Amino acid sequence: MKLEGKIAVITGGAMGNGLGIVKVFLKYGAKVIILDYSDELVKTVSDLKNEGYDVTGYKVDIKDTLMVQGVFKDIESKFDKIDILVNNAGICMLEKFEDMSLELRDKHFDINIKGTWNVTKCALPLMKKSSKGSIINLSSVTGISVADVGEVAYATTKAAILGFTKALAIELVTYNIRVNAILPGYVLTPMVEKMAVVSNKDNPSQVIDGIANAIPMKRLGKIEEIGELASFLACEESSYITGQGIVIDGASTLPETLTMGV
Secondary structure, eight states: OTTTTOEEEEETTTSHHHHHHHHHHHHTTOEEEEEEOSTHHHHHHHHHHHTTOOEEEEEOOTTOHHHHHHHHHHHHHHHSOOSEEEEOOOOOOOOOTTTOOHHHHHHHIIIIIIIHHHHHHHHHHHHTTSSSEEEEEEOOSBTTTBOOTTOHHHHHHHHHHHHHHHHHHHHHGGGTEEEEEEEEOOBOOHHHHHHHHHHOTTOHHHHHHHHHHHSTTSSOBOHHHHHHHHHHHHSGGGTTOOSOEEEESTTTTOOSOSSOOO
């Protein structure tokens, strides 16, 4: 119960990596507040409450500054403080740079960068009320180490999140708030499944199998594995770690080539 008594806000927690983080945090005793724009939020919160967990949900568009401010006012009135913030919400919609509309570009920037900024800005006063705090941002190996065709907008935003993490960490260290980033490789999530359909609408499973075969561990990650790493960065076991980007990718970015070797 290493997170017992901690209050955690997790964005995009209704499904995918966010849901994995939510479940692991609850397992370790945290009270969890989910911010999500998906209609899945209602079902997720209901299911978790039926399992006996202490979880609250807010349907919120994180790129809407005023909406985010309103949500955090309500959170403050009910919880007073926050110990942990996980900025997980994000999108990836494949489109080549030459073909990408300004609207699709801005959608990535507004959610992945500005949304993370908005939530962090509103959460910070509540985190400063806690004796210790941890902010965990979901970046990616995409944009930092690798990229696939059609990921220019996504890669740009995820690289920005790592820069945001490092710069914020040095500012908040005096408040005893640590800031780190998780850089996942491919994890089997609804977002990855949708990307597989875009890549090969006739046989998306072939895309997933191809990804797995290119990873030394021969599989995609599990959402709970992202949750376990996030829980480590949120608890006292990682008390001397801040400003870092931690890769979790099954060694997918390790091989220099797919053909060289004995």
